[in-house]
Amino acid sequence: MPTNVAVIRFPGTNCEFDVVEVVQQLGAQAQIVFHDEPSLGSADAVVIAGGFAHGDYLRPGAIARFSPVMEAVASFAKSGGPVVGICNGFQVLTEAHLLPGALQKNAGLKFRCGFTDLRVESSNSVLTSAVTPGDVLSIPINHFEGNYTCSAETLAELQGEDRILFRYVSNPNGSVDDIAGICNDGRNVVGLMPHPERACHELLGSSDGVALMQSLLNAAGLN
Amino acid sequence: MIFDVVVEVRLRAGIADPQGATIERALPALGFDGVAGVSVGKSIRFSLQAADETAAHAAVTDLCHRFLTNPVIEDSEISLHPAEVAAN
Numbered sequence: 001m002p003t004n005v006a007v008i009r010f011p012g013t014n015c016e017f018d019v020v021e022v023v024q025q026l027g028a029q030a031q032i033v034f035h036d037e038p039s040l041g042s043a044d045a046v047v048i049a050g051g052f053a054h055g056d057y058l059r060p061g062a063i064a065r066f067s068p069v070m071e072a073v074a075s076f077a078k079s080g081g082p083v084v085g086i087c088n089g090f091q092v093l094t095e096a097h098l099l100p101g102a103l104q105k106n107a108g109l110k111f112r113c114g115f116t117d118l119r120v121e122s123s124n125s126v127l128t129s130a131v132t133p134g135d136v137l138s139i140p141i142n143h144f145e146g147n148y149t150c151s152a153e154t155l156a157e158l159q160g161e162d163r164i165l166f167r168y169v170s171n172p173n174g175s176v177d178d179i180a181g182i183c184n185d186g187r188n189v190v191g192l193m194p195h196p197e198r199a200c201h202e203l204l205g206s207s208d209g210v211a212l213m214q215s216l217l218n219a220a221g222l223n
Numbered sequence: 224m225i226f227d228v229v230v231e232v233r234l235r236a237g238i239a240d241p242q243g244a245t246i247e248r249a250l251p252a253l254g255f256d257g258v259a260g261v262s263v264g265k266s267i268r269f270s271l272q273a274a275d276e277t278a279a280h281a282a283v284t285d286l287c288h289r290f291l292t293n294p295v296i297e298d299s300e301i302s303l304h305p306a307e308v309a310a311n
Contacts, residue, residue: 024290058290058291059293062290062293066290094295095293100295101295102293102296103242103297104238104239104241104296105242106241107241108238108241109241109242109245110246147239147241149238149239149295149296150295174239174241
């Protein structure tokens with residue numbers, strides 16, 4: 001059976017085809033799974049793509065987390081399956097309590113859109129196994145609510161357990177401890193604000209995202 | 224009974240409020256001096272059917288905790304009172 005990635009789409013998701021494109025480019029299959037599906041089918045990995053699920057009304061991710069598909073995502077995550085939330089997907093994962101903390105409005109109220117340098121802090125996760133701590137990746141961001149916030153206890157936990165996967169070299173949004181991406185304690189659920197799927201070809205300005213997407217596919221059983 | 228409910232959602236103490244800070248910074252340019260501590264929240268209004276005020280309060284508290292607020296960054300204040308019945 002070919003490796004199969006379920007790409008979740010809510011009303012308002014807009015990055016799902018970018019993810020599908022990269023997954024196929026790397027030799028795996030991708031299927032888009034709509035928010036009202038109760039099952040993920042035969043998925044080996046899940047990506048919650050970016051966008052503005054349910055218009056970001058109330059709070060980003062607040063409505064999406066109650067979608068039928070999120071129960072399937074939660075049980076897939078609980079069984080150890082690799083799950084990555086990108087941008088709005090990260091917001092959905094925090095609202096669904098699959099990752100700790102919350103994403104607040106950017107400091108300075110600026111919508112941030114452009115390439116940013118990310119420093120890899122840990123290679124111990126489903127999204128970072130093919131990169132090395134200290135690597136600096138050029139990956140675009142595109143968000144208004146990417147200011148990662150959590151309690152002091154949660155921050156100490158993330159730091160102590162090596163669960164901060166990426167830090168911004170130059171903090172664009174006010175995130176605590178320059179955090180750009182984290183994982184859960186099982187290291188199989190990852191959330192990040194930057195968009196690796198938009199940095200997977202030189203024609204797009206950077207191919208630094210390939211190693212991250214390749215890590216995910218390796219975790220899903222490709223190769 | 225039907226209750227009119229207002230939930231005021233505000234950022235928890237210690238959570239940065241970029242909207243409040245931006246408004247506060249703009250005020251002197253408009254000639255408003257002496258304004259401090261600006262914070263921005265949301266107010267959510269709805270009506271609710273419940274057996275009595277205690278049940279209504281419990282239902283709204285649960286709704287706030289699970290949906291209307293994100294307890295990591297937000298607090299809420301609930302006010303509710305029996306809806307006025309329109310005279311026929």
